């Protein structure tokens with residue numbers, strides 16, 4: 001039987017190894033209707049399911065979205081199934097996440 005002696009690595013440390021190229025003025029994800037987030041969506045699951053923390057509750061009861069650091073995992077697109085309020089595309093070529101593997 002083998003024993004795993006590897007040093008644990010925190011998710012924040014792994015994410016820090018990635019690089020993100022911002023496409024100014026061309027966010028690849030947007031909210032279709034901010035009022036839906038504010039008025040119709042009770043649970044706002046995007047604010048705790050996004051692994052990159054791109055969604056955050058705002059003071060008006062809605063959410064703010066910043067795509068910087070987005071991992072392109074697609075979770076927000078799926079998790080918003082009830083309201084279908086996430087417009088989602090991959091970033092344009094040359095922009096977005098640059099993963100460091102290993």
Ligand code: SF4
Nearest residue numbers: 037041046080083085
């Ligand atoms: S889950 Fe969808 S509708 Fe609800 S706050 Fe997030 S983006 Fe808006």
Ligand code: SF4
Nearest residue numbers: 050070071073074076
């Ligand atoms: S695609 Fe993934 S990482 Fe990007 S904003 Fe959505 S949940 Fe967050």
